Amino acid sequence: MVQVIQAQNVTVSYLKERFALQKSEDEHFFSEWFDYLPEISELEKQYLDRVITNYLSVLENAPLLEEAVKLVVLSPLLDLAGFYRPPFHILTE
Numbered sequence: 001m002v003q004v005i006q007a008q009n010v011t012v013s014y015l016k017e018r019f020a021l022q023k024s025e026d027e028h029f030f031s032e033w034f035d036y037l038p039e040i041s042e043l044e045k046q047y048l049d050r051v052i053t054n055y056l057s058v059l060e061n062a063p064l065l066e067e068a069v070k071l072v073v074l075s076p077l078l079d080l081a082g083f084y085r086p087p088f089h090i091l092t093e
Helices: 012-019 043-060 066-081
Strands: none
Touching: 012 043, 012 066
16 A cells, blocks of 8 residues: 655655665766856855755755745845845745
8 A cells, every 4th residue: 555645744854764865975966057157256155055054954854845945045045146135126925
């Protein structure tokens, strides 16, 4: 019999435990993601590393829901890209 698990109840910890999921440290795992990227400053690298660390921390023990991704990943990236400054404007629901 097939067991159905609600997505909101799935965490990385659960997947590691149940399916022996492992994080790949290989920088060339998705090499196409690194083609033709602009150079970034050391400060930007540190900021992005912090976003990655925060994301992985939340991902480990909590279900990855849309609002969590917005808070932990999207909002800091929009800030770094300058989307909260003119000429851009944000609207909320």
